[in-house]
Amino acid sequence: MPIEIKELHIRxxxxEGAKPNAKxxxxxxxxxxxxxxxxxxVMKIMERKKER
Known part of the structure; x- marks a missing residue:
């Protein structure tokens, strides 16, 4: 039986005081x-989206 997710909470x-990536x-x-x-x-972003 499939599971249906009706609501997802992301926190x-x-x-704001953090420094940007040193790389x-x-x-x-x-x-x-x-x-x-x-x-x-762009390739890194596409890889991250595939992981989701």
Whole structure:
């Protein structure tokens, strides 16, 4: 018998004082190709969506 979820609650804690990713700052200072950087980020986002 399948299970039906009618309601889903998601709770997130946001820390506004947190620093951005150190990895993102490092890649900007390298002077890499901005198009390649965008493609890499899009691919990571797509991988995360597949995991859901």
């Amino acid at each position: 997130i804690n946001v820390d 993102a700052d490092a890649s900007k200072s390298k002077g890499e190709d901005p198009v390649a950087e965008c493609v890499e980020q």
